[in-house]
Amino acid sequence: MRFLPYLLAGMAFGFVMIKSEAASWYRIMEMFHFQSFHMFGIMMSAIATGLTGVLLLKRYGRMLTLDGEAVVIPSKEPGRYNYLFGGLIFGLGWGVIGLCPGPIFSLVGMGSIGALAALAGALHGTWLYGCIKNRLPH
Amino acid sequence: MLDWLYAPWPWYVSGPLIGLMVPLMLWIGNRSFGISNNLRHMCAMAQPKSVGVDFFHYNWRDHSWSLVFAAGAVLGGFFAGIVFANPQPVELSVAALTMFSYWNVPIGGGFLPPVLFDFTWLSVIVMFAGGVMVGFGTRYAAGCTSGHAITGLSTLQPQSLLAVMGIFAGGLFSAHFITPHLFSLFW
Numbered sequence: 062m063r064f065l066p067y068l069l070a071g072m073a074f075g076f077v078m079i080k081s082e083a084a085s086w087y088r089i090m091e092m093f094h095f096q097s098f099h100m101f102g103i104m105m106s107a108i109a110t111g112l113t114g115v116l117l118l119k120r121y122g123r124m125l126t127l128d129g130e131a132v133v134i135p136s137k138e139p140g141r142y143n144y145l146f147g148g149l150i151f152g153l154g155w156g157v158i159g160l161c162p163g164p165i166f167s168l169v170g171m172g173s174i175g176a177l178a179a180l181a182g183a184l185h186g187t188w189l190y191g192c193i194k195n196r197l198p199h
Numbered sequence: 200m201l202d203w204l205y206a207p208w209p210w211y212v213s214g215p216l217i218g219l220m221v222p223l224m225l226w227i228g229n230r231s232f233g234i235s236n237n238l239r240h241m242c243a244m245a246q247p248k249s250v251g252v253d254f255f256h257y258n259w260r261d262h263s264w265s266l267v268f269a270a271g272a273v274l275g276g277f278f279a280g281i282v283f284a285n286p287q288p289v290e291l292s293v294a295a296l297t298m299f300s301y302w303n304v305p306i307g308g309g310f311l312p313p314v315l316f317d318f319t320w321l322s323v324i325v326m327f328a329g330g331v332m333v334g335f336g337t338r339y340a341a342g343c344t345s346g347h348a349i350t351g352l353s354t355l356q357p358q359s360l361l362a363v364m365g366i367f368a369g370g371l372f373s374a375h376f377i378t379p380h381l382f383s384l385f386w
Contacts, residue, residue: 064267066227071271074220074234078272079279081213085289085310087299093374096294102210103217104348110218111353118222127227135231137351137358138341147340148347148362152369154332157325157378158315161344162235162337165330166269167276168311175316178323182330184245187238189331190338191254197339 066127075167084168086159093156142198204283207290220345221353230264233346235337237262237269280310303382314386321385340365 078084081103092100118132126132155161160168160179168176190197208216224232243259246252259266288309291299299306305314315322337343340362342351348366351359 064264067230067264067267068271068274070220070223070227071268072275072278073216073271074268075272075275075277076279077208077213077216077275079276079310080208080285081210081217082207082289082310083213083217084276086312086315087289087291087295087310089370090298090374090378091291091295093370094295094298096298097292099210103214106211106214107218107349108353110215111221111349112218112355114219114222115225115354118225126225126229130229132225133229134225134354135229136354137356140341140358141361144340144347144358144362145365147336147338148365149336149369150332151336151340151343152366152371153373153377154329154336154369155366156370156373156375157381158329158333160329160333162238162333163272163343163345165333166234166237166272167279170273170276170278171280171310172277173311173316174318175311175322175326178326179330179333182327182332183238183334183337184241185327186331186334186336187338188242188252188255188334190335191239191242191252194254 074163075170078164078167079171084160084164089155089159140199146198205285207285207287217345217349218353221350228264231346232350233342234269234272235334235343235346237265238334239338240266285310302379303386314382325381325385336369 082088083100083103088097088100091097115134119134151161158175158179160176162183165176165180165183169180220232224230239255240259240262243255243257246255288306296306304312315325333343340347342359342362344366347359347362352363
């Protein structure tokens, strides 16, 4: 029961990934070639909504989480090169396979073989990072 | 009446819904919305005791909530893409359709190009290789599009801006200089 809210939130997320067509390879290529407003509209309205939602959560600071704790916004680890280079490598892959991790999971649910191959690759890539992490600039 | 469940959703509906994930996850349990950490948790689950890569040496059970979220995303994909599948192909811009025919990508409609997503050894190798870069890069950058572009930017974190700049620069490069040649070279 403790995990039910996460399951429902995940289902909503996976559903929207498909219905928004953000999980479509075609849409991602169209985005990187600036041929449609669709994906940019999604990103901008998502950030605007997230920003407003977080501001409201902060403003009503007395508001508690489902577990009754005070809302705290987790902050990202300090670093510079890892964010830039990591993003760059991820982006290079994204521009070919047209899938980022969210759509990979939801397309696996659609039974896509390509997404399954991408998931297998992503797990190996994650493993590789774990192995050579200490030799990389962060 | 249920047409909207089958039809694709416009950006001004789906964008805000994605954005709502950020306050929603905070409200549920002070969680930072993101999905790519699950790749690490799955590696941690699979790592045998005899293999000691430190990065995967932690109790993944503490992150069960995140794995449940990912399982939900798989289920959501099943409902949106199979149960309530959109019978129409993705409505792309004319410019994109012209570009795909120029790239030698068959545009017979659908959600994904079959040459790249169906089961042939060549497509599996390309998707796997791209997946390696996505997995490596997201973990190096400690987040993907959801964790950085959506959560990071909407909580005003400078590290995420750096990551998003990297992501977009990388994507622009490969979408312009690698992917266009892929299809005429291999297929």
